[in-house]
Amino acid sequence: MRRTLLAATALAVVAPLAALAPSDAAIPIPPLPTDILSTAFIGHAAKAKPIKPTHNPHNPYLARNGFNSMHNDAYGTNAYRIRGPLGHNLLVNTASYGVSECATVAFDSRNQFVGLCGGLQGFTMRLIDPTTLAQKAKLQTSKRDLTKLSNPFTDLCGGTYFYLDSHDRAYVLTTDKKVLVVKVGEGTLTLKRTYDLSKAIKGDDCAIATMPDWKGRIFFATQGGTVGIVNRHTGTVKTTTFKGEGIFNSMSGDESGAVYVVTDHRLYSVAAGRKGRPYVRWSAKYDRGSEQKPGQLSRGSGTTPTLIGKHLVVIADNADPRMHVQFYRRNGKHAGRRICQAAVFTKGKSDTENSLAAAGHSVIVENNYGYAGLQSTLLGRSTTPGVARVSIHDGRCKVDWTNKIVAPTSVPKVSLGAGLAYVYAKPPSSNPLVDSWYFSAIDIRTGKTVWQKLTGNGIQWNNHYASIYLGPDHAAYIATIAGLIRFKDGG
Numbered sequence: 001m002r003r004t005l006l007a008a009t010a011l012a013v014v015a016p017l018a019a020l021a022p023s024d025a026a027i028p029i030p031p032l033p034t035d036i037l038s039t040a041f042i043g044h045a046a047k048a049k050p051i052k053p054t055h056n057p058h059n060p061y062l063a064r065n066g067f068n069s070m071h072n073d074a075y076g077t078n079a080y081r082i083r084g085p086l087g088h089n090l091l092v093n094t095a096s097y098g099v100s101e102c103a104t105v106a107f108d109s110r111n112q113f114v115g116l117c118g119g120l121q122g123f124t125m126r127l128i129d130p131t132t133l134a135q136k137a138k139l140q141t142s143k144r145d146l147t148k149l150s151n152p153f154t155d156l157c158g159g160t161y162f163y164l165d166s167h168d169r170a171y172v173l174t175t176d177k178k179v180l181v182v183k184v185g186e187g188t189l190t191l192k193r194t195y196d197l198s199k200a201i202k203g204d205d206c207a208i209a210t211m212p213d214w215k216g217r218i219f220f221a222t223q224g225g226t227v228g229i230v231n232r233h234t235g236t237v238k239t240t241t242f243k244g245e246g247i248f249n250s251m252s253g254d255e256s257g258a259v260y261v262v263t264d265h266r267l268y269s270v271a272a273g274r275k276g277r278p279y280v281r282w283s284a285k286y287d288r289g290s291e292q293k294p295g296q297l298s299r300g301s302g303t304t305p306t307l308i309g310k311h312l313v314v315i316a317d318n319a320d321p322r323m324h325v326q327f328y329r330r331n332g333k334h335a336g337r338r339i340c341q342a343a344v345f346t347k348g349k350s351d352t353e354n355s356l357a358a359a360g361h362s363v364i365v366e367n368n369y370g371y372a373g374l375q376s377t378l379l380g381r382s383t384t385p386g387v388a389r390v391s392i393h394d395g396r397c398k399v400d401w402t403n404k405i406v407a408p409t410s411v412p413k414v415s416l417g418a419g420l421a422y423v424y425a426k427p428p429s430s431n432p433l434v435d436s437w438y439f440s441a442i443d444i445r446t447g448k449t450v451w452q453k454l455t456g457n458g459i460q461w462n463n464h465y466a467s468i469y470l471g472p473d474h475a476a477y478i479a480t481i482a483g484l485i486r487f488k489d490g491g
Contacts, residue, residue: 043451089490264300401447
């Protein structure tokens, strides 16, 4: 009953947005008259203060690091070596494609913007000009089964994650248990191959994430706790299931052949066996807390594993009364697998549903406590504040700083070239007419907010768990439920 009520509430809130644009058009996201009640730019432009990158090799079966998947690379670092916007006379342009949020984005070898966009009816891959945001091509990849009464704003099945390979081929999961291979051409999207997973995924279970290992095997994970491998030559599928556990995030991998996945109970390192079946190299139980907290899509970790350097993997748990950021050893014996942990944010009000961003031997973590859906940021309301940096030194974890900024649901990103962390902020307001959203830059070293750029007021600016991205031209992009926003430094 609660699930049905949430779905009905979300649909009622977003229904007026359906008239913003036809699904194949790209018109600017309309501003509201109340935008004049908000400050357009806060702070000052930054000076680039680069941070030295750590070991992060390129998986040969992925497109370039930084531009191949939601979390940027095989290591899931959410970090870019390039410089992002510094806040100099920021130029902002927008485009709406109807109620269609491009949660996962990649850039092909021509620097075309490739997005997998979810809407009320299903999922569409869009090829977009990275400067004008004009749509160049589209291909519907999945349809939703609306008879299931699932909430389309929290349903991860078959449309949240994809990856782009080194030959400009997108590997896309579908709601009907397939992997589509879509060739990205100059202004074109062409379906080249389909892998059928239906015999390997039982009942109402669904695939939610996919990633290749270092030999090109196609790994996938299902919400029901199954990890599978597709032989990309034969299409043969082999699986392993973690009974009683669920998977709600994506995967990472390293050059050892390991793929890292976190269920709502444990962190796993899995790899392909001799016959192509995934097996567990090691696992580690973490504190999953006492409940699914507001701001989460499951009771457990809300993070895709983040790999740092040659030896570390980092996740957040769901402990009470405070969530921890935890550092683990990727290699070595089981004993002492977890190195250290640090508690973050306010007691009784800390959780995250967005992955960690790596900066050196530290990560940026965002507090999402209190985000129960689109209605959580309406009428001046917002969520619990907090963005923090947690580092590891000599086997000890510590919180370097905590910023009181309120970022309800953005996947934070790091620009090592600029020395900035980017979040999408929505401060609370005593005026119910002011629902202001700001693209925000934080100094990674000090934790101070350097600048904030207003996008606008209203529900159409809510990014609803979508990530922040940087493009090869140093522009930044944020997907919202109504379209796409681009930020670029001016002259």
